[in-house]
Amino acid sequence: MNIFLHELKSHRKSLLFWSIGVFLMVVSGMAKYAAYSSAGQSMNDLIADLPKSLRAVLGFNALDVSKISGYYGMLFLYLLLMATIHAAMLGATIIAKEERDKTSEFLFVKPVSRTTIITAKLLAAFTNIVVFNVVTFVSLLFFIGKYNSDGEAVNGDIALTMAGMFILQILFMVIGSALASVKRKTKTAPSLAASILLLSYMLSIVIDLNERMEGLKYLTPFKYFEAKNVMLGGGFERVYIIISIVLIIAFSTITYVFYKKRDLNV
C-alpha cells in the first residue's frame, strides 16, 4: 500500500500536466470544429466517392466531418495517440525508474516480495491511466455538448470509443512494463516503448494508404478500435477484443516472470 501511494505521489505532477494537455487538446480541437461546420453542407456523398488512399491523405475517415460525430471521429485518433504515449511511457518508467534513480537497493531490501512491488506499481500506473481517461471523457462530454447545436446523440459513441481507448492504454502500459523488466539496460525501455508505439502508428497510416496492406491490420493496435468502425459499425469487433486481452495478459505475465528473476543493476 505504501509503495502504491508513493508511486501515485511521484507521478502526480506528470499526471497533472498530461491532464491539462489532453484538456487543451480537446478545447483547441473542438474550437476548430467551427471552421468545419461553417462549411455548412454535408459532404457525405463526396467523401463516400473518394478512394481510400486519398481519404487517408486528407485525414478523413468514412465519417462526415461537418457533423459533430464525424469530427469527433477524426479528433479521437489524436487523443488516442496522446493517451497511448502517456500509457507506454508510464508503464516503462514506473518499472525502470528504480534502477535509473539508483533507488532499487533501497526498495528491494524492504520486506516485501518483488511480486508485491510490481503489483503496487502496476496498480498505481493503472490508476493514472484511469484518471487520464476520465479527464479526457469529461472534457469531451463538456465541449462536445457545447458545440453540439444540432442535438446529435453522440455521448454513447464517445463512451464507446473511450472504452476502446482505455483497453489500448492498458495494452501499451503493459508493453512498456514488460520491456522495462525484460531489458537488461532499463534506461532504454521508455525509448523502445515509444518507438514501438510510433511504429504501430505509422503502420496504421500505411494500411490506410494502401489496400494491399489490409492484412497487417492485426499487427497495429491503432486499428483495433477505430472511431469509424466503432461508431458506424456498431461497437467493437470481437476478434480485436480477444487479441487485446490476450496481449495484455501475455505482457503482464512477462512483466512478472522476468522481473522476479531480474538481476538488478546497482
Place this chain on the structure above:
Amino acid sequence: MNIFLHELKAYRKSLIIWSLSLLLIVVLFMSFYPSFAKDSEEFTKIMAGYPEAIRNALGVNLGNFFTILGFYCFPLSFITLCGAIQAMNLGTGIVSKEVREKTADFLLTKPVTRTTVLTSKLLAAFSVLVITTIVYITAASIMAFQVKTDDFSFKLFIMLSLTMFFVQLIFLAFGIIISVVVPKIKSVLTVSLATVFAFYFLGMFTEGAKRYFSPFNYFDTAFIIKNKSYEASFLIAGAIIIILAIAASYFVYAKKDIHSV
C-alpha cells in the same frame, strides 16, 4: 575538439538508428506513389466539387495535390515529426546527461571553459542533425526519381525536404534551453516527447496569426509549392527563436550551479 569527437562517438548509434528509420519511412511512403498517381485524374474531378471553405480548411492545393511533390508533403509531415523528436532528444540530452550520469564534475574540472564545452556539444548535435538530413534527403531523392510519373522541380523537392532540418534546428534549440534551465532532467524522453507532441497537436489546431505558436506550422508546404519560396516572416521567427534560445543557454550555462554526485 576532443569533446566534440567524444559526443559524436556517443551519439553514433542513435544517429544510425534515426537515419535508418527516417530513410525507411520515406522509402515506404514513396513506394505507394505510383498506385496513388494512377487514379489522380478521377480524384481531381471529385475534389473540384468540394465547397471552397472545406478545401481551404484542409489546405489542399488543387493543382499541385496530385503531383509527386504534393504527395510528398503527406509523409513529410510525419517525417518532420520524427525528426523533431530526434532533435529534441538530442538537445535535451546532450548537456543534461553529464549531470544525470554523474560525469559533470569529471568534465567541468578539465581545463576548458564552459563556453567551449557548450560550443562543442552544440556543434556535435548540429553535425548529427546535418548527417541525418543528408542521409534522409539522399534517400528521398533517389526514391522520388524512381517512382515519379512526371517531371518535377528538384529544387522544390529539396526545399520541402529542408523544412524538416529547419524544424529540427528549432527543436534542438528548445531542447538545449530546457536542459540548461531545468536543474535535473530525470528522463529525457518524457520531456522531449511531451514537448514535441504538444507543439504538433497545437500546430494541427491553430491557424492565422496563431501559427507562430508551433514550429510545425512555420513551413506551409502548400505555400512553398505555390510560391517556390519560404514565408519570410516565419523564417525570421524561427531564426529569432534559435538565436535567443542558444544565447540564453550560453548565458545560463556559464553561471549554472552544477551539483556533483
